[in-house]
């Protein structure tokens with residue numbers, strides 16, 4: 001859903017990456033730094049510091065939107081970079097939910113169901129696109145939405161994190177079925 005605003009923020013993202021491009025920073029370096037920062041956010045959830053975790057996660061997630069911008073701006077897009085970007089997103093998504101569960105900020109069983117839903121959303125897109133569906137960036141809880149909801153509830157305090165996890169879980173599972181339907185529509189023989 002928020003992907004539609006990509007064009008609106010493109011100018012801002014390009015302004016941020018311009019000095020990085022001049023400095024010769026590679027997209028994969030940005031992707032790696034983004035993961036490290038997101039993992040720090042996950043660790044802060046484990047330490048039961050959800051407000052700080054949310055801010056760190058926002059920066060880590062924002063950097064996730066920067067790596068592709070840098071790649072396109074410098075003509076350095078690569079197939080491995082696309083693979084790395086998506087793979088690191090899964091590691092980050094999983095680490096954040098793991099940190100929340102380990103930090104007892106939400107019920108681990110419900111957190112696992114949210115984890116399943118989030119991974120399925122991303123897997124469906126990958127598998128359908130491989131089968132020739134075309135870009136399957138559909139549904140109400142793509143990655144940007146999941147992250148923003150989790151961050152918003154985390155900024156409200158430790159006792160609200162669980163509601164963020166559970167709401168993301170419900171929306172992610174709705175998205176699972178939205179993408180299943182979209183894939184059926186596009187791939188049915």
Ligand SMILES: CC(C)CCC[C@@H](C)CCC[C@@H](C)CCC[C@@H](C)CCOC[C@@H](COP(=O)(O)O[C@@H]1[C@H](O)[C@H](OP(=O)(O)O)[C@@H](O)[C@H](O)[C@H]1O)OCC[C@H](C)CCC[C@H](C)CCC[C@H](C)CCCC(C)C
Pocket residue numbers: 002003005006009016058059061062063064065066068085086089118121122125126141142143144145147148
């Ligand atoms: C360098 C930093 C210090 C700069 C810090 C600046 C920040 C403080 C300001 C943030 C501004 C804004 C850029 C924040 C972004 C929000 C963040 C949640 C965006 C996350 O982007 C994720 C990205 C999707 O990932 P990507 O395409 O790289 O990967 C795909 C994804 O993994 C797919 O998974 P799924 O299918 O969706 O589950 C995989 O399937 C794909 O394979 C994979 O490629 O999305 C980018 C979309 C847009 C760029 C996001 C639009 C942003 C909104 C307009 C943000 C609205 C503003 C917010 C309220 C932020 C508030 C900021 C303020 C400071 C409080």
Ligand SMILES: Nc1ccn([C@@H]2O[C@H](COP(=O)(O)O)[C@@H](O)[C@H]2O)c(=O)n1
Pocket residue numbers: 027028029031064065066067068069071072076077078079080081082084085
């Ligand atoms: N290290 C990277 C990271 C990304 N890309 C390219 O950008 C696309 C993702 O763009 P976002 O704005 O969503 O981050 C990705 O599919 C690649 O085409 C890259 O080449 N190298």
Ligand SMILES: [Mg+2]
Pocket residue numbers: 063064065066067068085
């Ligand atoms: Mg990215």
Ligand SMILES: [Mg+2]
Pocket residue numbers: 064085086089
């Ligand atoms: Mg990404």
